Amino acid sequence: MSTFRKRARFSGRAAELNSMETAFRDVSGGRLCCILLGAEAGGGKSRLVDEFADRLSGRALILKGGCIEQRESALPYAPITALLHELVRLRGQSAVGSLVSGEGARELAWLLPELGETSERFDAGIARSRLFETLRKLFEELAREMPLVLVIEDIHWADQGTCDLLRFLSTRLKKIRFMLIVTYRPEEANGPNALRTTIVDLSLSEGSEVLKLPRLTRAEIAMQLQGLLGSPPTPATINSVYLRGCGIPLFTEALIDASGSLRTDVPGSLNDYLLRGVRDLPASTGELLKVLALCGPHITHSLLRNVTNKPDLELAQLLRPAISAGVVAADRDGYAFRHALIQDAVRGDLIAGEKVAIHRFYADVLERGPVPSYRIWHSVALARHLHGAGQAERCLKWAWHAAAEAAATFAYVDQMEMLKLVLAAWPEVEDATGLIGVDHCRVLELAADAACWAAEAEQGLAFVERALAALDADGDGEQLAALLLQRAVMRQHALLPGEIADLERALDHAVRPTRLRADALGQFSRALILRGEFDRARCLGEELRDLAERLDDEEYRIEALIIAASLDMAPNVSRIDAHRTVAMRAEQVSIGRVEILAGAALLQALLDAGEYGQIIEIGPAIFARTVELGQARYIGALVGSPLCRAFLVLGHVSAATETCERMAALDPLPLGLVHVFECQAEIALALGDADRIAAAARSLRALPPGPQVASGMAASLLKFDIESSALSGDMDQSALLVRSALAHLEKRGGASWPLLASAIRVAVDTNQRDVALELAELAAQVPCRNMVEQTERLAILAEMSRATVSDLDGWAAVAQSWAGLNQPFRQAYALMQAGAAAVSAGKRTSGARHFRRGAKLAHSIGACLLGNQIEAIAAKARISLRDEEDEGAPKAPLGLTDREFEVLRLVAAGHSNREIAKNLFISSKTASVHVSNILSKLSVSSRGAAAAVAHRLRIIDLG
Numbered sequence: 001m002s003t004f005r006k007r008a009r010f011s012g013r014a015a016e017l018n019s020m021e022t023a024f025r026d027v028s029g030g031r032l033c034c035i036l037l038g039a040e041a042g043g044g045k046s047r048l049v050d051e052f053a054d055r056l057s058g059r060a061l062i063l064k065g066g067c068i069e070q071r072e073s074a075l076p077y078a079p080i081t082a083l084l085h086e087l088v089r090l091r092g093q094s095a096v097g098s099l100v101s102g103e104g105a106r107e108l109a110w111l112l113p114e115l116g117e118t119s120e121r122f123d124a125g126i127a128r129s130r131l132f133e134t135l136r137k138l139f140e141e142l143a144r145e146m147p148l149v150l151v152i153e154d155i156h157w158a159d160q161g162t163c164d165l166l167r168f169l170s171t172r173l174k175k176i177r178f179m180l181i182v183t184y185r186p187e188e189a190n191g192p193n194a195l196r197t198t199i200v201d202l203s204l205s206e207g208s209e210v211l212k213l214p215r216l217t218r219a220e221i222a223m224q225l226q227g228l229l230g231s232p233p234t235p236a237t238i239n240s241v242y243l244r245g246c247g248i249p250l251f252t253e254a255l256i257d258a259s260g261s262l263r264t265d266v267p268g269s270l271n272d273y274l275l276r277g278v279r280d281l282p283a284s285t286g287e288l289l290k291v292l293a294l295c296g297p298h299i300t301h302s303l304l305r306n307v308t309n310k311p312d313l314e315l316a317q318l319l320r321p322a323i324s325a326g327v328v329a330a331d332r333d334g335y336a337f338r339h340a341l342i343q344d345a346v347r348g349d350l351i352a353g354e355k356v357a358i359h360r361f362y363a364d365v366l367e368r369g370p371v372p373s374y375r376i377w378h379s380v381a382l383a384r385h386l387h388g389a390g391q392a393e394r395c396l397k398w399a400w401h402a403a404a405e406a407a408a409t410f411a412y413v414d415q416m417e418m419l420k421l422v423l424a425a426w427p428e429v430e431d432a433t434g435l436i437g438v439d440h441c442r443v444l445e446l447a448a449d450a451a452c453w454a455a456e457a458e459q460g461l462a463f464v465e466r467a468l469a470a471l472d473a474d475g476d477g478e479q480l481a482a483l484l485l486q487r488a489v490m491r492q493h494a495l496l497p498g499e500i501a502d503l504e505r506a507l508d509h510a511v512r513p514t515r516l517r518a519d520a521l522g523q524f525s526r527a528l529i530l531r532g533e534f535d536r537a538r539c540l541g542e543e544l545r546d547l548a549e550r551l552d553d554e555e556y557r558i559e560a561l562i563i564a565a566s567l568d569m570a571p572n573v574s575r576i577d578a579h580r581t582v583a584m585r586a587e588q589v590s591i592g593r594v595e596i597l598a599g600a601a602l603l604q605a606l607l608d609a610g611e612y613g614q615i616i617e618i619g620p621a622i623f624a625r626t627v628e629l630g631q632a633r634y635i636g637a638l639v640g641s642p643l644c645r646a647f648l649v650l651g652h653v654s655a656a657t658e659t660c661e662r663m664a665a666l667d668p669l670p671l672g673l674v675h676v677f678e679c680q681a682e683i684a685l686a687l688g689d690a691d692r693i694a695a696a697a698r699s700l701r702a703l704p705p706g707p708q709v710a711s712g713m714a715a716s717l718l719k720f721d722i723e724s725s726a727l728s729g730d731m732d733q734s735a736l737l738v739r740s741a742l743a744h745l746e747k748r749g750g751a752s753w754p755l756l757a758s759a760i761r762v763a764v765d766t767n768q769r770d771v772a773l774e775l776a777e778l779a780a781q782v783p784c785r786n787m788v789e790q791t792e793r794l795a796i797l798a799e800m801s802r803a804t805v806s807d808l809d810g811w812a813a814v815a816q817s818w819a820g821l822n823q824p825f826r827q828a829y830a831l832m833q834a835g836a837a838a839v840s841a842g843k844r845t846s847g848a849r850h851f852r853r854g855a856k857l858a859h860s861i862g863a864c865l866l867g868n869q870i871e872a873i874a875a876k877a878r879i880s881l882r883d884e885e886d887e888g889a890p891k892a893p894l895g896l897t898d899r900e901f902e903v904l905r906l907v908a909a910g911h912s913n914r915e916i917a918k919n920l921f922i923s924s925k926t927a928s929v930h931v932s933n934i935l936s937k938l939s940v941s942s943r944g945a946a947a948a949v950a951h952r953l954r955i956i957d958l959g
Contacts, residue, residue: 010051011227011249012220013044016211020052020181023209024060027147027179032207034170035179036199038186039213040326040338042250045183048213049151052181060147060179063087067157076159079152080135081111087142088112099141100134107134128161132168139169140176147177156188156195163198170205186212187326187338215247219661224249228256232695235667235676237262246339265348274345277327288318292328292335293346294358294388296381300334306365359388367394379405380414387421392428393435395421400436407450410592410630416450416459419443441470445479448486455633455669457490464490478516481509485520492527493634493669495706499527518547518556525563526597530708538567558586558594562601579605592629599625600635603642610788610821612646619643623662637663637672644679648686651824651861656683670703674713677703681720686825688865690727693720715752718744722758726765727865729948735766742771745778753782753792760799769803776800791817795826798833806837808846815850825866828858832870839877848879855881875901896937903930907943908950 016037023033039045053062063086065079088096093115097105107130109115142148152158152166169180182202189196203210216224221242225233233241240262245251254270257263278286291308292299305315319335322328329338337343350358362385370378379402386395399421406415422443426432433439444467451460464487471480488502503524510517521544528537541563548556565578579602586598599622606615623639626632640663647656660679668676677699684692697720700713718741725733741759745752756779763772776796784790795814801807815830831854838847851874858867874881896904899920906916916927931943938949 010047011223012216013048013051013213016048016213017052017055019209019211020048021055023207024056024147024149024179026207027149027177028059030175030177032170032173032176033179034202034205034208035181036203036208036210037181037183037213038199038210039183040187040248041185042248043213043215044249045213046153047249049153049181049183053149053151056149060149061090061142061145062149062151064151064153066153067155067159067162076161077111077165079155079158079162080165083150084108084112084115088114096138100138104134104137107131108138128164132165135165136169136172139173139178143173143176143178147179149179149181151181151183153183155182155184155198158195158198160194163194166198167201167205170202170208174206185326216249216252217247218242218665221245221247221252222664224252225256228253232699234699235664235673239665239667244340244344246341248339251339251341270341271345271348274339274342275349277325278322278342278346281321281325281327282318285318285321288315289322289327289346290350290354291358291361292337293343293350294355294362294385297340297343298331298334298336303365304335307361356389359385360391363389363391363394377402377405377414380418383418383421387424392425396425396429396432397435399425403446403450410453410628412450412454412630413456416447416454416456419447419450423447441467441479444470445483445486448483448490452486452490453631453634455493455667455672457494457669460490461487461494477509478512478514481506481516481520484509485516485523488527489523492530492706492708493671495670495674495704495708497707499708503527513547513550515551515553515556518544518551518553518559521547522556522559522563527708529563529566532711534567537563541567554589555591555594558582558589558591558598561585562594562598565605566601576602576605576609576611592631596622596626596629596631596635596639600639603639607642607645609786612649613822615642615646616650616652619646633666633668633672635672636666637668637675641675641679645682648679648682649823649825651863653683653686653862656686670706671708673703674700674709678716681716685720685723686863688727688863690724693724693727697721697724711748714744715748715755719752719755719758722762726762729950731766734762735768738763738766738768738771738775742774742778745775751782753779753789756782757792757795757799760796764799764802772800772803787817787821791821791826795830798830801837802833806833806840808834808837808841808843811837812850824857824861825863828854828861828863828866828870830854831857832866832873835870836873836877839879844877844879847877848874848881851879852881876905896934900930900934900937903927904934904946904950907931907934908947910947 020035023035027033037045037048049064053064056062063083065082065086067079084096096108097115100108105115106118109118110127110131139148139150150169152162155163155166166180166182169178184195184199189199199210202208218238222233222238225238225241241252241255245255251270254267255263257267278289281289288308291304295303301312301315305312308315310318319328319330323330323335326338327342328335337346363382366378366382366385379398383395383399383402386398399418403415403418403422406412406418422436423440426440426443429435436443444463448460448463448467451457451463454460464483467483468480468487471483484502484506488499488506491497491499491502503520507517507520507524510520521540525537525540525544528534528540541560544556544563545560548560561578561582565575565582568575579598583595583598583602586595589595599618603615603619603622606612619639619642623632623636623643626634626636626639640659644656644659644663647653647659656679660676660683663672663679664676666672677696680699681693681696684690684696697717700717700720703713718737722734722737722741725731725737738759741755745755745759756775760772760775760779763769763775779793779796782789784793791814794810794817798807798810798814801810811830811834815827815834818824818827818830831850835847835850835854838844838850851870855867855870855874858864858870871881902920903916906919911919913924913927913931916922916931917924920927931946934946935942938946
């Protein structure tokens with residue numbers, strides 16, 4: 001397997017790693033510990049051990065030995081020989097020999113000949129006893145010098161002697177600094193065998209702990225992929241690898257090729273590895289696995305019995321070897337391959353004739369009627385197998401039936417797949433139109449519609465183009481309009497140009513007062529709202545309202561109300577009340593499309609108004625409803641974005657992160673990815689992670705430059721670039737970006753409060769008072785729609801005061817206002833500035849109070865960077881945050897001593913070691929030592945990086 005294994009970023013396994021580190025602390029105190037580390041093949045056992053060993057570097061002597069797979073019999077004491085060889089390499093032959101005396105060295109020479117002559121052996125039992133005692137003495141001597149960690153890998157391949165030695169060591173090595181780590185595959189311990197006995201015995205020994213590694217989660221796979229690729233993977237890549245690799249780290253590595261691209265097929269080395277376990281099975285079991293391979297991810301026992309025409313007991317006997325070998329897993333009512341890649345490998349190993357025959361077996365059984373407990377739709381399964389069996393006419397009939405069933409239950413992916421089978425069979429069926437009652441163009445239109453709801457824009461656009469090409473130039477104008485509407489919505493979600501042109505043409509062709517024209521009016525109006533063209537959208541919304549009344553259609557009445565509320569057209573009621581009313585009305589009529597549209601619009605209105613608590617209250621249910629209605633991939637990110645942002649604003653960073661991960665897991669189209677990447681950047685900003693902000697910004701820039709979101713994305717990217725540069729300490733770049741923000745806001749009318757807030761703050765930080773003043777003048781022209789925006793304006797005024805004399809009362813008022821709006825991050829920042837203003841005014845007691853409240857609040861919500869920043873400013877002011885009474889010697893941030901804190905300020909100001917020495921009246925050598933200690937404590941490698949940290953925490957004066 002080493003042919004495709006790469007060294008990847010360590011991901012996941014935090015709980016297991018913490019358990020191992022806790023155990024090592026006990027070992028350091030003189031207590032023996034045995035860790036039994038179990039995981040399936042490729043599950044990350046060795047990677048976890050390597051990570052643990054790296055973290056122990058310098059604190060323990062670590063010796064590793066692995067068992068070797070042998071087809072006949074295992075090499076005796078192979079792992080012990082390997083670790084002795086490593087010990088001799090580290091210490092030298094004579095040093096190892098001196099630890100066990102001459103006779104002991106001769107005993108060890110049986111395992112490692114380079115240690116010298118071997119001892120005489122007359123009785124095998126006595127010889128083994130002497131060897132075990134010699135090894136015990138060796139390990140005890142080594143553990144006296146420093147904690148000793150022995151790693152024995154893959155004991156499922158161990159010989160009996162090695163297993164006996166491990167039992168011996170676990171019972172005889174007491175009260176010494178000794179840690180034994182043993183790795184194994186749990187599937188190899190099924191049933192009574194030597195491995196199972198060894199694991200049980202070791203687990204019962206004093207100080208033992210069994211750790212079984214689960215498969216990695218999607219988020220952990222994403223982290224692993226980022227390490228492999230060197231950049232954040234796309235949600236589609238994550239989903240594909242997670243689905244195919246089943247969360248097994250080794251498979252994840254194998255599914256990425258040397259260029260960092262996703263493999264369309266597995267490499268030969270992995271394929272051979274996957275098939276090796278299958279080929280070791282009895283031939284009759286292997287033949288049965290071929291039948292399993294062409295089913296879905298799971299097959300019920302009853303279906304397998306009917307397809308193979310074998311009695312229950314015979315089936316069980318045939319499957320037992322595959323289950324014992326870990327190739328197949330059994331559950332309550334059936335079977336599945338343990339890994340999807342094993343099923344892929346077995347399926348790929350079939351020849352054409354075998355595939356056709358097996359598909360025919362399935363089709364014949366399923367066509368006789370549904371099979372009890374079959375886990376997918378009978379018609380869907382039957383259509384798939386008829387297609388595989390080459391039965392075009394029967395396939396077309398059943399696929400058409402299955403597509404209708406799928407559409408009725410919002411299973412749009414299945415509907416699209418079935419319609420693709422209809423289209424594939426169409427040329428081979430003599431009278432396909434007569435068989436299903438619709439023409440080829442109508443099937444393409446339905447396939448495009450299914451692809452749209454399934455968020456498969458690329459396939460949907462291809463269907464539309466085929467249908468448009470097949471339309472008669474003088475044909476039905478309304479069918480053309482319907483196809484143009486489909487193309488428009490897919491262009492919108494793919495961020496492609498041409499959407500508005502399609503909508504205009506569709507409206508021109510849908511001239512009659514029909515539901516089709518209502519569709520066009522609603523879709524066109526929403527597209528214009530997305531672009532900010534509100535006047536034109538209002539006209540279309542009013543026409544939709546009138547047409548809905550004429551048609552007496554509740555669905556379009558509700559859609560018109562959604563548009564009216566979004567444009568503030570509702571009379572005598574607030575915008576939020578209007579949205580809430582229409583959302584309740586949509587829920588009552590239970591029309592999925594408008595129900596989700598109404599819910600999404602309500603969440604956006606609440607977000608705009610700063611009603612974050614209400615979003616958290618109702619948002620999860622609306623998000624869940626998108627899943628129930630099969631629209632999660634289509635619109636889930638749009639619904640999830642306000643929820644994620646609400647969690648973040650209220651300080652629930654973990655909940656925001658979880659919501660963002662759920663949004664990304666949907667694998668949305670580019671329009672949805674805008675929301676995903678913006679949320680990722682906002683979360684990184686709250687955590688103060690400049691690298692993650694920059695990575696999210698790169699992901700945003702990699703999306704198509706769609707006109708649908710161009711203006712909003714430009715403002716977001718400027719904000720993220722400004723914040724990332726400021727966090728990195730690049731003040732020159734920050735200053736340039738602030739000027740770019742001013743130009744953008746002047747062009748757009750200064751309507752972006754988030755960009756205004758970031759730009760003004762950094763403009764003041766970088767001494768660009770003229771730019772800050774122009775930005776503030778722009779902000780004064782922007783109307784405030786709610787308390788959040790009013791507080792933003794107060795905060796901007798307070799920021800401007802920092803350019804001269806920071807306004808204590810202004811910052812205190814801002815902090816109080818953010819507290820009233822339940823925005824802890826913004827409140828903590830305002831408290832920090834209030835504290836700094838108070839200290840500047842000579843009000844140290846007031847400053848200390850603000851600093852303490854701000855630091856406590858920041859750390860409570862996980863905003864560690866802001867908390868550290870507050871501590872740094874307090875330390876610079878010689879204010880302690882440890883208790884209310886003590887305002888004496890400060891506690892320097894980041895573990896620095898007071899002297900190191902002063903040195904860091906001078907490093908950040910650009911001073912050399914000689915200049916630092918002169919300023920502080922110390923020698924250049926002492927200054928150099930202080931700088932080295934600072935670099936170590938800050939975990940940075942250069943003076944420039946240390947200066948960036950100082951700038952980020954505002955340790956130095958910027959003005």
